[in-house]
């Protein structure tokens with residue numbers, strides 16, 4: 001039986017980036033993925049002969065020399081995947097209070113644009129930009145700076161409320177909302193989201209975002225090629241079933257088909273609540289298990305994937321975030337019995353015809369419980385009822401979107417709908433959560449995890465451990481792999497390409 005140096009569990013961005021780093025570092029790596037298709041939320045799927053993305057619309061810090069660009073250079077991703085630029089002058093457009101706010105790429109440009117919209121708020125805007133700059137500058141791993149030997153994550157802003165900090169900067173409610181409008185990228189709430197979470201996601205997107213052309217699968221395939229070219233293996237459709245633990249060390253793992261996989265070290269990137277179901281006491285302390293299980297998960301999503309009639313809608317390299325009410329913290333105001341307060345509309349980047357869009361995606365947040373009555377133990381038990389409600393929810397969202405984008409909606413040819421249940425089914429996330437565990441500022445000591453565990457050869461990575469999203473997962477992968485190979489060695493090598 002092959003013995004591996006590292007077994008990585010889960011093949012989302014957390015798993016693939018950890019595996020690719022370790023493979024590049026000369027370790028014999030195997031990736032274990034439960035689903036038949038690798039990629040987790042990075043995966044794309046085909047409907048109506050077109051490719052659609054699951055959980056990847058844009059990636060932050062992709063400008064030359066920025067964090068993700070350096071990671072992708074180091075791994076060789078940039079040589080294999082084409083990324084599309086966004087409109088520098090208006091990558092995000094916010095529709096709020098019957099006005100539009102065009103937000104440019106680059107912190108300085110972003111600041112100038114906001115001052116232009118809110119001239120009397122110049123000092124608040126400068127303070128805000130200085131603050132997110134200061135927070136992000138303090139993150140050694142994100143800045144790929146050599147760090148103290150036993151570096152562990154701690155940031156004072158993880159204990160501060162995003163909502164309160166923003167309200168403390170300005171009493172202008174409209175500006176508060178515009179500064180907070182990206183909260184939907186982490187399903188933020190006034191009650192829980194930390195300013196640290198807000199700052200890093202806001203900063204990385206403004207700093208320089210891009211998206212892969214023709215979908216996330218190109219990224220997934222590039223990662224897999226790199227892992228294989230460096231001697232690694234990716235096993236799909238055969239998940240982790242149980243651990244064999246001897247003397248408090250994982251000796252091997254059993255997969256769904258009872259195949260045994262042996263490795264020296266294991267990196268789990270699956271949801272920690274799923275992990276502690278597999279490893280209970282005495283290997284993990286009861287307090288650790290309770291701590292993990294007590295953390296809430298962010299809300300799920302509801303997405304309409306559309307094909308467009310050919311030659312009808314011009315391709316747009318912009319994201320359109322529309323808020324129908326007077327408060328952008330839509331997850332805080334969410335109710336299952338009312339129409340969505342928000343949707344996000346985009347035309348994904350593709351190579352076939354650059355001038356016109358062939359696809360459209362309309363995204364909103366949705367709680368898993370909306371479809372509860374049709375689902376039991378993760379399986380749809382009333383298909384007719386489920387499909388009927390799915391269509392009703394889609395019609396409701398389409399009619400809201402039509403008020404803002406009538407041409408787009410009338411250009412739709414076919415639609416495919418993803419509910420919170422779809423996200424759970426294809427990505428194995430807890431209740432289809434879009435961004436993993438809530439980073440509650442009131443529980444900062446509990447919601448961030450050391451990549452090391454009590455089991456010396458088990459490490460944690462993925463979006464739940466430190467920061468949400470693709471960039472957050474990649475930061476954690478560097479931190480986690482650094483625990484095995486030496487963080488400063490890894491950082492130096494990433495910096496040297």
Ligand SMILES: Cc1cc2nc3c(=O)[nH]c(=O)nc-3n(C[C@H](O)[C@H](O)[C@H](O)COP(=O)(O)OP(=O)(O)OC[C@H]3O[C@@H](n4cnc5c(N)ncnc54)[C@H](O)[C@@H]3O)c2cc1C
Nearest residue numbers: 010012013014034040041055057058239240462463469470
């Ligand atoms: C609609 C939507 C849009 C999004 N847009 C963006 C965006 O534009 N930019 C951004 O940065 N982020 C975005 N996100 C969030 C981002 O996709 C996620 O934060 C990130 O991809 C999560 O990566 P991960 O590796 O932690 O987890 P996942 O991608 O969930 O991967 C975990 C993997 O583990 C596997 N697994 C589970 N159990 C087992 C087991 N027992 N054995 C083996 N494998 C197992 C799963 O099948 C899955 O493949 C979006 C999310 C959604 C839902």
